[in-house]
Amino acid sequence: MEISHQEWLEDLALRLVSVLALDRFGDFVSDQVVAPVRETCAQCLGNAMNLMTSSSVLTLLNVLTTMLDETSWEVRHGALSALKYMFAVRKVESIK
Numbered sequence: 001m002e003i004s005h006q007e008w009l010e011d012l013a014l015r016l017v018s019v020l021a022l023d024r025f026g027d028f029v030s031d032q033v034v035a036p037v038r039e040t041c042a043q044c045l046g047n048a049m050n051l052m053t054s055s056s057v058l059t060l061l062n063v064l065t066t067m068l069d070e071t072s073w074e075v076r077h078g079a080l081s082a083l084k085y086m087f088a089v090r091k092v093e094s095i096k
Helices: 002-022 036-051 054-065 073-089
Strands: 028-031 031-036
Touching: 002 036, 002 054, 002 073, 028 073, 036 054, 036 073
Parallel strands: none
Antiparallel strands: 028 031
16 A cells, blocks of 8 residues: 555656646736746645655656756746755655
8 A cells, every 4th residue: 555655646746747847827926926836736746745755755856956957947946946845844864
């Protein structure tokens, strides 16, 4: 059952990363941008990473850092949001 649970979490994480990479909606308010879809996906991904194994989190961390190299600011913003929630939810010692 634990293996099935981890596979489900990995599938969820990949779907959320896909949304972070593909979402282009940004609501401009004054001189700031609000991205509710990316923010919600990043929060959900952070909570999912709290339940994932360390090896899965490291793999996901590699994907997110790769997204930081993209030219589109929306993709980079999604990756940074996910990293923010990853570090807020998971302790650094538990990532190693």
